[in-house]
Amino acid sequence: MMRLSTAEAAAASGYSHQQIRDLEHTGVIPAASRRANGYREFDEVHLHALRAYRELAIAVGPVVARRTLSEVWNAESDVAAALLSALHVDLMREREQALDALAALRAIGGEPDAAPADAMTITELSAALGVRASTLRFWEDEDLVHPERVTARAARSYPPAAIREARIVAALRAAAYRIPQVHATITALRSMAEIDGPITALESRLGAISERMSVLLRVGAVILELYRR
Structure with a gap:
């Protein structure tokens, strides 16, 4: 499994260092592990989560995307699926x-x-x-x-x-x-x-709206797959 510093995760995802720290701090992506020196360490799940957030923001807007993902990662599986399904209902x-x-x-x-x-x-x-x-x-x-x-x-x-x-x-x-x-x-x-x-x-x-629906279908499947890991 890859182990990435914040700088490496930023380079791989296209986000800035601060954006990644903010997204991790607010729960939009899963919590990073910590190295012995206290620095954050990311892996491929975090990279996929960052890309998923970008697409989800296209589908439903950044505010809703942040709120939904911060709830999904800490929810029970049925609740996580319901949260994503609700986005389809809204669209x-x-x-x-x-x-x-x-x-x-x-x-x-x-x-x-x-x-x-x-x-x-x-x-x-x-x-x-x-x-x-x-x-x-x-x-x-x-x-x-x-x-x-x-x-x-x-x-x-x-x-x-x-x-x-x-x-x-x-x-x-x-x-x-x-x-x-x-x-x-x-x-x-x-x-x-x-x-x-x-x-x-x-x-x-x-x-x-049709394009956003297609994006939401695609990214929803990715998010649920990441959730199960």
Whole structure:
């Protein structure tokens, strides 16, 4: 079995000395043994674990990858398998959300323009979208939706253009897009009056999720094999 110093493990894995010490200290890789002089000593299991962390971070992000691996190495075998399986569930949920949003955007794009009489109140629109009225007011504050103000009490009225924006915002938020990303999309839509941009973005996102799923399948098998050693 190979015996590697921290410097040798760094050279073999592509991580810096400090990164390896940090990953070992936080439990992201198994604990290193110690030489008589107190220095860390690594072997091929640690190298495989370092590479597995790099791939897992690609699949689920570095924060989740660090948290998961720090739990896996110290868990019972059934718990370790469950922790990795949960990552697949999360990715599948992310894929389903993106598919739902894509379907929603395509449906919106295929509908004829609504007549002015189709304007809705905030209560009607919140019910149609399945969100709270306070959520619509928040979207308005974030410049995502532009309702009109009518009546002496300045009640909100959502004309067809605002309804369309609200539906697109709801679809993108359901796909876990953050407010700044949604704002960028809505701003682009207002300038080009069509939805090919966000559809293309969602299609690209689905492709990326598919690649991450493949990586997760591959690295999950590696991690479980390392766990059994």
